[in-house]
Amino acid sequence: MELKTLSSGAKLCSISLFSGGGIGDIALEWGFKIPVIVKCEILEERASLLRSNYPESKVFQGDIWDLKSEITNHVKTTLHKSRPWLIVSSPPCQGMSTNGAGRILKAIEDGKRSEHDERNRLILPSIDIIEELSPDWFIFENVPTMENTVISNENNLPENIMSILKRRLGSEYTIKASVLNFSNYGVPQNRKRLITIGCRINKIKQVDSNPNQIFTKKPSFLHPLPNTSNKITLRQTIGHLEKLDSKHKLFSLKEPLHRIPKLSDDPYWWITNTPENESAFNNLTCLNCNTSHIRPETKQLDLLLVKCTKCSENLPRPTTYERGWICSICSTINKKYTRKCINLHQRNKAKLETIRRLVKGFDTSYRRMTWDLPAKTITQNSGTYSSDGKGHPEQNRVLSILEILLIQTVHSSSKVKVRWNGRYKFEFLSESNTLFNPTKSLDSIIRDVIGESIPPLGMQKIIEHLQQLEKKHC
Ligand SMILES: [Zn+2]
Numbered sequence: 158m159e160l161k162t163l164s165s166g167a168k169l170c171s172i173s174l175f176s177g178g179g180i181g182d183i184a185l186e187w188g189f190k191i192p193v194i195v196k197c198e199i200l201e202e203r204a205s206l207l208r209s210n211y212p213e214s215k216v217f218q219g220d221i222w223d224l225k226s227e228i229t230n231h232v233k234t235t236l237h238k239s240r241p242w243l244i245v246s247s248p249p250c251q252g253m254s255t256n257g258a259g260r261i262l263k264a265i266e267d268g269k270r271s272e273h274d275e276r277n278r279l280i281l282p283s284i285d286i287i288e289e290l291s292p293d294w295f296i297f298e299n300v301p302t303m304e305n306t307v308i309s310n311e312n313n314l315p316e317n318i319m320s321i322l323k324r325r326l327g328s329e330y331t332i333k334a335s336v337l338n339f340s341n342y343g344v345p346q347n348r349k350r351l352i353t354i355g356c357r358i359n360k361i362k363q364v365d366s367n368p369n370q371i372f373t374k375k376p377s378f379l380h381p382l383p384n385t386s387n388k389i390t391l392r393q394t395i396g397h398l399e400k401l402d403s404k405h406k407l408f409s410l411k412e413p414l415h416r417i418p419k420l421s422d423d424p425y426w427w428i429t430n431t432p433e434n435e436s437a438f439n440n441l442t443c444l445n446c447n448t449s450h451i452r453p454e455t456k457q458l459d460l461l462l463v464k465c466t467k468c469s470e471n472l473p474r475p476t477t478y479e480r481g482w483i484c485s486i487c488s489t490i491n492k493k494y495t496r497k498c499i500n501l502h503q504r505n506k507a508k509l510e511t512i513r514r515l516v517k518g519f520d521t522s523y524r525r526m527t528w529d530l531p532a533k534t535i536t537q538n539s540g541t542y543s544s545d546g547k548g549h550p551e552q553n554r555v556l557s558i559l560e561i562l563l564i565q566t567v568h569s570s571s572k573v574k575v576r577w578n579g580r581y582k583f584e585f586l587s588e589s590n591t592l593f594n595p596t597k598s599l600d601s602i603i604r605d606v607i608g609e610s611i612p613p614l615g616m617q618k619i620i621e622h623l624q625q626l627e628k629k630h631c
Pocket residue numbers: 443444445446447448465466467468469470
């Protein structure tokens with residue numbers, strides 16, 4: 158493979174770390190024809206998707222801590238000691254606004270790191286690789302809360318991630334981090350991610366008026382300009398598709414990817430009675446006598462408002478069953494063997510019973526989306542009705558596989574045309590190029606890979622911006 162040499166001396170190619178199924182790489186590889194020469198991914202099923210979709214890339218499957226020297230050696234050999242143009246890294250970090258430095262110090266003293274810390278620390282090997290390979294540009298994609306996250310650094314001391322970036326890469330790079338909402342970049346989805354961009358090209362570094370400031374509230378000069386008018390809506394993206402129903406019609410005969418999971422009877426009943434942009438928690442009108450109820454102010458009374466107060470018919474709110482007793486004074490639900498309620502009232506004659514009560518959760522769950530807004534964030538739980546904002550605006554179901562592919566801009570819709578439409582295939586290849594059989598179901602893999610990825614159109618907008626900066630200043 159002959160790679161173009163750029164005026165900076167770098168080769169026009171990129172490297173992706175934490176590639177997932179390679180959805181984010183679609184824009185680079187197929188949109189810009191910038192080869193992603195190395196991809197790294199820990200899970201076999203995703204690595205096998207990378208192999209089948211990108212036969213030219215070298216796929217490193219495994220733990221990045223173990224693989225980082227192999228990766229840098231491979232890149233140096235392939236590029237004959239030149240540098241790559243770009244490194245993209247999307248460590249699957251969780252961010253922890255509540256996790257203070259103190260808790261990390263304590264965990265280190267106790268000789269163990271929390272699982273959160275382990276995952277969030279995955280940014281460190283990416284920094285090692287960037288230091289070693291000196292690309293012209295790097296891009297990190299993280300959850301928005303990452304900005305405030307403290308992790309144990311390479312010396313096992315608690316340190317904020319932004320300060321680690323500045324300390325390790327700040328002398329060579331100008332670095333800017335800002336939360337972008339991809340709905341401002343033509344993606345039909347409210348998806349907020351912390352996008353951190355670093356540049357080591359001198360002529361562009363000189364444009365930075367405040368090199369000490371990494372995090373900016375508004376997108377910086379290294380980020381593409383947002384366009385907050387003309388957002389693409391859910392209706393414009395999926396409104397034309399055949400109607401489905403999670404009880405009576407699970408797939409379309411014409412469009413094989415337009416398919417959904419089945420819902421069991423109770424959740425089906427709840428969603429059937431939920432209007433657009435509402436949560437089933439607010440299904441407060443009795444279907445029998447039409448009495449409407451007002452949601453009680455206290456949590457305890459709300460948990461017990463599952464029947465019509467006039468005719469005792471069940472309300473279509475998300476409910477579950479719990480064995481316990483109800484305090485006659487404060488209406489709290491209490492565990493089987495306790496003699497006093499949580500407010501210390503005597504149990505007296507309250508009898509043990511199976512109590513039908515409201516599911517505990519926020520109003521964002523069991524909620525339908527809105528037709529005339531961008532979709533809610535497509536997550537790995539896009540197939541789970543109980544998760545945040547997963548209901549179709551009108552039909553009794555979650556979004557189909559085809560719909561999440563349209564919303565994540567892997568496929569073209571009438572308003573959003575993409576150059577790579579339909580090219581990505583959910584086919585699995587093992588390391589020896591034979592077919593690989595994943596243990597998970599195909600649809601759950603698709604929902605995982607789509608939910609964790611950066612939308613390719615969002616990536617396109619970022620890359621276009623970097624190229625424009627080079628054109629303007631270099
Ligand atoms: Zn009633």
